[in-house]
Amino acid sequence: MEMNISQSDYFTNYEDLEIHRLMLEDDPRTDSYRRAILENTSYFKGKVVMDVGCGTGILSIFCAQAGAKKVYAIEASNLSNLATNIVKENNFEEVIEVIHSKVEDVKLPNDMKVDAIVSEWMGFYLLHEGMLDSVLVARDRFLKEGGEMFPESAVIYVAPCSVPQLYNKWTNFHGVALSTFAKQLRASKSSKPEIMQISPEDLLGAEVAMAWINLREDTVNDLNSYSIQHVVGSSKMGQYQGLCVWFECNFPQLSSESRIILSTGPEAKLTHWKQTVILLPEEQNVEEQEPIAFQLDMNRDVNSPRRYNLELTLLDPEEVDHPIPCTCDMTKCILMKTVMLQHALNQNNIIEDEIIEDDE
Amino acid sequence: MEMNISQSDYFTNYEDLEIHRLMLEDDPRTDSYRRAILENTSYFKGKVVMDVGCGTGILSIFCAQAGAKKVYAIEASNLSNLATNIVKENNFEEVIEVIHSKVEDVKLPNDMKVDAIVSEWMGFYLLHEGMLDSVLVARDRFLKEGGEMFPESAVIYVAPCSVPQLYNKWTNFHGVALSTFAKQLRASKSSKPEIMQISPEDLLGAEVAMAWINLREDTVNDLNSYSIQHVVGSSKMGQYQGLCVWFECNFPQLSSESRIILSTGPEAKLTHWKQTVILLPEEQNVEEQEPIAFQLDMNRDVNSPRRYNLELTLLDPEEVDHPIPCTCDMTKCILMKTVMLQHALNQNNIIEDEIIEDDE
Numbered sequence: 074m075e076m077n078i079s080q081s082d083y084f085t086n087y088e089d090l091e092i093h094r095l096m097l098e099d100d101p102r103t104d105s106y107r108r109a110i111l112e113n114t115s116y117f118k119g120k121v122v123m124d125v126g127c128g129t130g131i132l133s134i135f136c137a138q139a140g141a142k143k144v145y146a147i148e149a150s151n152l153s154n155l156a157t158n159i160v161k162e163n164n165f166e167e168v169i170e171v172i173h174s175k176v177e178d179v180k181l182p183n184d185m186k187v188d189a190i191v192s193e194w195m196g197f198y199l200l201h202e203g204m205l206d207s208v209l210v211a212r213d214r215f216l217k218e219g220g221e222m223f224p225e226s227a228v229i230y231v232a233p234c235s236v237p238q239l240y241n242k243w244t245n246f247h248g249v250a251l252s253t254f255a256k257q258l259r260a261s262k263s264s265k266p267e268i269m270q271i272s273p274e275d276l277l278g279a280e281v282a283m284a285w286i287n288l289r290e291d292t293v294n295d296l297n298s299y300s301i302q303h304v305v306g307s308s309k310m311g312q313y314q315g316l317c318v319w320f321e322c323n324f325p326q327l328s329s330e331s332r333i334i335l336s337t338g339p340e341a342k343l344t345h346w347k348q349t350v351i352l353l354p355e356e357q358n359v360e361e362q363e364p365i366a367f368q369l370d371m372n373r374d375v376n377s378p379r380r381y382n383l384e385l386t387l388l389d390p391e392e393v394d395h396p397i398p399c400t401c402d403m404t405k406c407i408l409m410k411t412v413m414l415q416h417a418l419n420q421n422n423i424i425e426d427e428i429i430e431d432d433e
Numbered sequence: 434m435e436m437n438i439s440q441s442d443y444f445t446n447y448e449d450l451e452i453h454r455l456m457l458e459d460d461p462r463t464d465s466y467r468r469a470i471l472e473n474t475s476y477f478k479g480k481v482v483m484d485v486g487c488g489t490g491i492l493s494i495f496c497a498q499a500g501a502k503k504v505y506a507i508e509a510s511n512l513s514n515l516a517t518n519i520v521k522e523n524n525f526e527e528v529i530e531v532i533h534s535k536v537e538d539v540k541l542p543n544d545m546k547v548d549a550i551v552s553e554w555m556g557f558y559l560l561h562e563g564m565l566d567s568v569l570v571a572r573d574r575f576l577k578e579g580g581e582m583f584p585e586s587a588v589i590y591v592a593p594c595s596v597p598q599l600y601n602k603w604t605n606f607h608g609v610a611l612s613t614f615a616k617q618l619r620a621s622k623s624s625k626p627e628i629m630q631i632s633p634e635d636l637l638g639a640e641v642a643m644a645w646i647n648l649r650e651d652t653v654n655d656l657n658s659y660s661i662q663h664v665v666g667s668s669k670m671g672q673y674q675g676l677c678v679w680f681e682c683n684f685p686q687l688s689s690e691s692r693i694i695l696s697t698g699p700e701a702k703l704t705h706w707k708q709t710v711i712l713l714p715e716e717q718n719v720e721e722q723e724p725i726a727f728q729l730d731m732n733r734d735v736n737s738p739r740r741y742n743l744e745l746t747l748l749d750p751e752e753v754d755h756p757i758p759c760t761c762d763m764t765k766c767i768l769m770k771t772v773m774l775q776h777a778l779n780q781n782n783i784i785e786d787e788i789i790e791d792d793e
Contacts, residue, residue: 090614090618091618097606107607131611134609135609138608155613162610162613246457248467248495249498253521254457254515254519262451
């Protein structure tokens with residue numbers, strides 16, 4: 074299971090202005106960066122910042138608006154010309170220096186270090202495109218000890234789901250039976266991740282975090298491989314048709330009143346990343362609380378490092394460890410929940426006993 | 434101005450089930466064919482039908498449901514296997530014969546002729562993909578004298594429009610001035626037609642039909658070239674940013690109560706064809722009733738006949754003929770309208786005089 078992305082075309086693809094229009098018009102994306110920067114003006118004031126893969130330069134301009142003393146806006150594609158003009162249009166040519174280069178080839182004057190790195194590097198299911206590698210290289214080379222990363226962490230979540238909009242209409246479609254079509258559609262779609270919108274009500278259980286990425290500490294090697302084995306009790310009776318994958322990015326909370334989080338989950342406002350769904354070749358009917366056990370592996374493709382192979386393995390709930398507590402209805406999990414509840418009650422009793430003793 | 438479509442990939446592209454899902458789920462499309470066929474059951478009963486480019490076979494099944502005696506479902510791509518299975522799933526294998534072939538290579542038993550041809554051949558701005566050629570070949574070889582074509586005619590409409598969703602937000606975008614981006618976006622987009630949705634309120638004047646295609650009579654050569662020179666008075670003050678192109682297909686009205694029309698215009702329910710917009714490199718501010726004069730040429734590409742080159746020429750309203758009556762506010766058109774109105778009033782007076790005379 075893989076998505077194709079050509080290495081050589083990577084930067085030229087980003088010369089298509091339509092891609093930038095879609096990204097700019099993605100309000101949750103643009104607005105979370107704007108707020109993370111402009112609600113932290115007392116942090117940015119007088120700081121030196123690097124924007125890795127600046128595109129149109131909008132994040133660099135946010136930093137300049139927030140009072141940054143200097144912004145190095147790095148852009149490997151020919152869009153750097155446009156960024157230079159946009160910087161001029163906003164009268165920040167004294168603050169923002171657009172550098173047409175891969176960040177790996179950048180040399181700053183006097184081996185200068187920067188206070189903060191901002192970058193919008195996220196791809197579908199977070200890791201597609203592998204641009205985070207370059208951001209981590211920039212961090213290691215250019216970020217001061219104790220400097221800030223925008224965002225500073227990211228989490229990948231997965232949850233089982235139904236996809237009724239893909240599959241649940243073909244038995245009687247305008248009076249025609251198209252089950253044969255539905256079957257072949259499902260088979261073809263289970264060979265690569267589907268970028269689509271999932272409604273919250275189509276999730277079949279609580280999400281689990283399969284990867285926590287700490288942008289201050291993780292290395293490029295840490296990004297090579299993520300794996301999770303999990304069991305979740307279905308939250309309702311339904312059709313288990315795929316695994317929904319999404320991500321969340323967290324920005325540093327410095328002078329801002331609350332932490333800014335960019336979420337791309339089914340509950341959040343739709344972004345251009347939508348959600349990624351790994352579709353099952355055959356659906357499974359599940360009852361409420363029935364255990365759904367799976368293993369998901371995301372491994373960087375050895376031959377093309379901007380690409381990940383996603384592999385979903387269905388597991389036998391009898392044969393894997395369940396989380397404690399577990400939401401499923403298997404006897405061992407119900408027993409465990411009872412034991413834990415009893416333990417909690419006993420603890421409360423002890424506390425109450427102590428309180429009573431204190432009162433005496 | 435052109436859209437790319439590779440000749441060699443044409444049929445294999447249609448093996449992607451996702452394309453068929455989008456077409457099937459296009460309700461105005463699927464439902465207009467269903468109604469055009471199933472509301473004419475008294476016509477279809479006992480008839481022999483050919484479905485050119487049957488895809489999943491859904492139109493053939495509609496014909497069988499309407500009582501057709503025999504349906505030849507022609508499909509050049511490997512989707513013919515799926516169509517065969519879908520026909521079986523609907524128990525029409527005695528009626529529908531799926532033939533895996535280009536229609537140009539088909540031979541029917543005993544040089545049989547068919548009573549009707551159904552086909553969904555329309556591409557963006559009607560002619561993209563050039564599939565109508567094959568439908569006309571099928572008509573000339575296989576349709577009985579006086580046989581029916583579904584659809585039987587098609588019209589291409591054009592009207593000047595604004596595209597505020599593309600352009601009118603960049604002056605102050607999340608607090609950043611992006612006019613430079615907007616300008617480059619407009620330049621890049623004016624080099625090929627944009628497939629997008631236009632709201633009725635973004636049309637700047639009445640549409641004009643630039644091509645009428647009669648599927649009973651027109652030849653493949655008739656499809657090579659369409660051209661219109663037109664002047665329309667702007668229906669309101671606004672920004673003239675492009676020319677909106679759409680089409681309409683008309684089905685035969687046989688036993689059905691009303692004529693079934695599939696419209697892909699801004700006023701109609703959105704289809705997967707959306708509308709096609711030819712964007713101007715620079716916008717023009719227009720006043721209400723200001724004349725907008727243009728010439729649009731659609732010419733088949735000589736090297737790749739599935740492709741058309743669309744060329745928009747802005748004309749000087751002073752130098753071209755205006756329609757009579759014309760909606761613009763140029764003196765000659767206002768004078769002409771006054772003269773016509775006076776003439777109409779005089780006619781009425783004469784009629785009234787005659788009536789008065791009759792009364793005497």
